[in-house]
Amino acid sequence: xxxxxxxxxxxxxxxxxxxxxxxxxxxxxxxxxxxxxxxxxxxxxxxxxxxxxxxxxxxxxxxxxxxxxxxxxxxxxxxxxxxxxxxxxxxxxxxxxxxxxxxxxxxxxxxxxxxxxxxxxxxxxxxxxxxxxxxxxxxxxxxx
Numbered sequence: 001x002x003x004x005x006x007x008x009x010x011x012x013x014x015x016x017x018x019x020x021x022x023x024x025x026x027x028x029x030x031x032x033x034x035x036x037x038x039x040x041x042x043x044x045x046x047x048x049x050x051x052x053x054x055x056x057x058x059x060x061x062x063x064x065x066x067x068x069x070x071x072x073x074x075x076x077x078x079x080x081x082x083x084x085x086x087x088x089x090x091x092x093x094x095x096x097x098x099x100x101x102x103x104x105x106x107x108x109x110x111x112x113x114x115x116x117x118x119x120x121x122x123x124x125x126x127x128x129x130x131x132x133x134x135x136x137x138x139x140x141x142x143x144x
Contacts, residue, residue: 005029021072028071035063 009026039060046052114121 003033006033021075024071024075028067031067031071032064035060035067 006026006029009022009029012022039056042056043053043060046056116124
């Protein structure tokens, strides 16, 4: 099950929106896999000694739960703390165009990946704005 989840996280690694957390989930699952690979054989070897067995179980549960907290929730807390420090008007206004035809917000937020060149996107945007203006004029005429 962990391997399937790791594979799905790997497939979703290029999705980069505010809520995409596949990288963090992959990190947490990787640590869980390593802990499982180390703890279960130790657990099998030490099952005759109750103190050692309890200690290994306690460490395993602590590492697994702390792992989820550190890799999934702390990045979200950091993101929302940074976002709340920005003024409301600039939270989503810093879009930059990179040379590889990708539009993204500079440090966080939504990243839009497209194969279209910037000029084509600008032309499509202008035509949609013209169409919207025509539709508003028609709506005004109908309302009169």
